[in-house]
Amino acid sequence: MTLNDYGTQYRSWLNQRTTAEQDPQTAARTGRKWWYAHPRVRRAWRRLERLAKQGQLFAYLTTPDGKPRPTPAERTTNPVEAVNSQVRDRLRHHRGATPDHQAAIAEWTLHTYTQAPATPAVILADWNAQGRPKRTRTPKPKTNKPASTNQHPAGWGTTPTPEEGLWARKGWAGRTS
Structure with a gap:
C-alpha cells in the first residue's frame, strides 16, 4: 500500500474530531472546542506526506537522476x-x-x-x-649486529647456580635431615 493509498483509504478516520461536548474535562483543561481524535497518527501521516512531496522520503530507492536503483537497498545495517x-x-x-x-x-x-x-x-x-606519510612495499634492511639473547654484563653467565635456589633439595621443606 502506498502512502497516497493510505491517505485516501483512511482519510475519514484521520479527520475524525472530538468536541468539547464529548470530552468536557479535556476541553476545560485545554480551552479548545474540538481536536482531532487520533492526533499522533495524523501527525505521523502528515509528516510522511510532506517529506514525500519534498522528495526526501524513500530517496534511497532512486538514483540522483530519478531512475530506480538496479539493486534493492539493504534492509539492515x-x-x-x-x-x-x-x-x-x-x-x-x-x-x-x-x-x-x-x-x-x-x-x-x-x-x-x-x-x-x-x-x-x-x-x-x-x-x-596525496601527500601522505611515505610507505614502502619492502621491509627496511636489517642491521648487521648479531642478535643477543641475554643482556647480562660480560662476567655473568646464564647457568643456574645453587645460590639462586634452583637446585633440587633433599628432605622436606628444605630440611636436609
Whole structure:
C-alpha cells in the first residue's frame, strides 16, 4: 500500500474530531472546542506526506537522476557492521600503531572489500601522490649486529647456580635431615 493509498483509504478516520461536548474535562483543561481524535497518527501521516512531496522520503530507492536503483537497498545495517567489525578487529590487533599507520590499516581493510581492489603498487603511488606519510612495499634492511639473547654484563653467565635456589633439595621443606 502506498502512502497516497493510505491517505485516501483512511482519510475519514484521520479527520475524525472530538468536541468539547464529548470530552468536557479535556476541553476545560485545554480551552479548545474540538481536536482531532487520533492526533499522533495524523501527525505521523502528515509528516510522511510532506517529506514525500519534498522528495526526501524513500530517496534511497532512486538514483540522483530519478531512475530506480538496479539493486534493492539493504534492509539492515548488518553488512556495514560486518565490515566495521573487521576494521575494529585489525586496529585492536595493532593497538600500538601511530595514527597515520592506523589510518593506513583501516583504509587497507576497507580496500579489501572493494569490487576490484587495486594492486599494492597502484595504492602506494596514490598514497604518495596525496601527500601522505611515505610507505614502502619492502621491509627496511636489517642491521648487521648479531642478535643477543641475554643482556647480562660480560662476567655473568646464564647457568643456574645453587645460590639462586634452583637446585633440587633433599628432605622436606628444605630440611636436609
